[in-house]
Amino acid sequence: MAALFSKELGIDLGTMNTRLADSTQVLVNEPTIVAIEVDDERGAEKLVSVGQEALNMLGRVPDNIEVARPLKNGVIADYVVTESLLSYFLQRVSGSMRIFRPHVMISVPYAVTSVERRAVYEAALEAGSREVHLIQQTLAAALGVDLPIGAPSGNMVISLGGGATEAAVMAMYGIVSAETLRAGGLDLDEAIITYVRRKYGVLLGQQTAEQLKIRIGAAVPQDQEQSMEVQGQDQVTGLPRPVTLTTGEIVEALQDPLKDVVETGRRVLERTPPELVSDIIDRGVALCGGGALLRGIDKLLTKSLGIPAYLVDNPLSCVVEGTVRGLELYPVLQRNLPKV
Numbered sequence: 001m002a003a004l005f006s007k008e009l010g011i012d013l014g015t016m017n018t019r020l021a022d023s024t025q026v027l028v029n030e031p032t033i034v035a036i037e038v039d040d041e042r043g044a045e046k047l048v049s050v051g052q053e054a055l056n057m058l059g060r061v062p063d064n065i066e067v068a069r070p071l072k073n074g075v076i077a078d079y080v081v082t083e084s085l086l087s088y089f090l091q092r093v094s095g096s097m098r099i100f101r102p103h104v105m106i107s108v109p110y111a112v113t114s115v116e117r118r119a120v121y122e123a124a125l126e127a128g129s130r131e132v133h134l135i136q137q138t139l140a141a142a143l144g145v146d147l148p149i150g151a152p153s154g155n156m157v158i159s160l161g162g163g164a165t166e167a168a169v170m171a172m173y174g175i176v177s178a179e180t181l182r183a184g185g186l187d188l189d190e191a192i193i194t195y196v197r198r199k200y201g202v203l204l205g206q207q208t209a210e211q212l213k214i215r216i217g218a219a220v221p222q223d224q225e226q227s228m229e230v231q232g233q234d235q236v237t238g239l240p241r242p243v244t245l246t247t248g249e250i251v252e253a254l255q256d257p258l259k260d261v262v263e264t265g266r267r268v269l270e271r272t273p274p275e276l277v278s279d280i281i282d283r284g285v286a287l288c289g290g291g292a293l294l295r296g297i298d299k300l301l302t303k304s305l306g307i308p309a310y311l312v313d314n315p316l317s318c319v320v321e322g323t324v325r326g327l328e329l330y331p332v333l334q335r336n337l338p339k340v
């Protein structure tokens with residue numbers, strides 16, 4: 001019994017999605033979101049639902065229920081809610097946590113403050129872990145896609161998440177140069193919202209903008225134009241109004257935030273020793289995170305960085321799979337992991 005439950009677990013605590021895995025499989029893959037019932041009179045809060053169930057409630061609940069994302073730009077914005085979310089998921093995979101507490105490795109963005117790191121560490125510990133180690137998200141991603149980062153040669157990853165974008169060059173199990181941009185997929189959605197408001201005077205919700213991005217969007221012009229009709233709200237009358245967008249329009253809307261992504265990659269390359277850059281030119285840049293699924297993002301980065309960029313096989317699960325590998329490799333990784 002004990003052996004079965006006293007698990008080694010990897011956690012990818014992302015702005016949009018949280019994933020838990022052990023050495024055999026991904027155990028949890030849910031939106032990082034909770035619904036809380038607030039009792040104003042008593043000042044009490046009660047967890048109503050977590051993950052997909054809470055996401056389904058977004059925008060569809062009465063005033064006394066609050067649906068919130070506890071992370072913002074890759075870091076914890078609401079500590080108490082994050083801890084509740086983690087303990088809910090840990091209990092789901094480990095049963096009674098009081099008896100069987102897992103050994104956990106959890107990912108954090110590269111450029112975070114010691115206070116932000118500490119918050120993730122404490123939240124994972126308070127949620128019921130026996131022991132907690134942190135790992136940089138890009139290092140976990142590299143392990144999760146099996147890049148040979150243990151060798152004295154350069155490997156580059158660009159992680160395109162919902163709240164953050166990170167570029168990093170790694171060698172000898174450590175990070176050589178890296179940068180975290182506190183903007184991600186949500187900012188692409190926001191750019192679509194702004195574009196549609198300016199051009200058509202129609203307000204869209206975040207999830208509608210995200211659907212446009214995923215279904216017909218692209219980072220560079222496509223041979224095949226697609227179009228999609230969505231419902232918005234007329235800015236003047238306040239009444240519902242449909243609007244039809246094309247691939248070309250979404251490409252145009254995304255240009256500004258995508259420039260920031262390109263610049264982040266470029267700055268990291270500029271700070272990388274030439275020997276390692278030449279390894280990266282041979283091997284390419286691995287693109288991971290949900291944003292790597294945007295059509296043409298590989299083409300855009302290949303062209304603007306002058307280095308071949310490719311989509312990995314497991315862009316959504318590579319970080320959590322890498323956190324599990326990180327536990328196995330802990331003795332060699334230890335000195336390169338973030339300290340708390």
Ligand SMILES: Nc1ncnc2c1ncn2[C@@H]1O[C@H](COP(=O)(O)OP(=O)(O)OP(=O)(O)O)[C@@H](O)[C@H]1O
Nearest residue numbers: 014015016017161162163164185289290291293294
């Ligand atoms: N096919 C797609 N095209 C474009 N974007 C996509 C696609 N699929 C998912 N995304 C975007 O990927 C993002 C979620 O990715 P992911 O789960 O890697 O983020 P996260 O790890 O939670 O965030 P972060 O690492 O920034 O904390 C969302 O912004 C989502 O809109």
Ligand SMILES: [Mg+2]
Nearest residue numbers: 014161289319
């Ligand atoms: Mg992520």
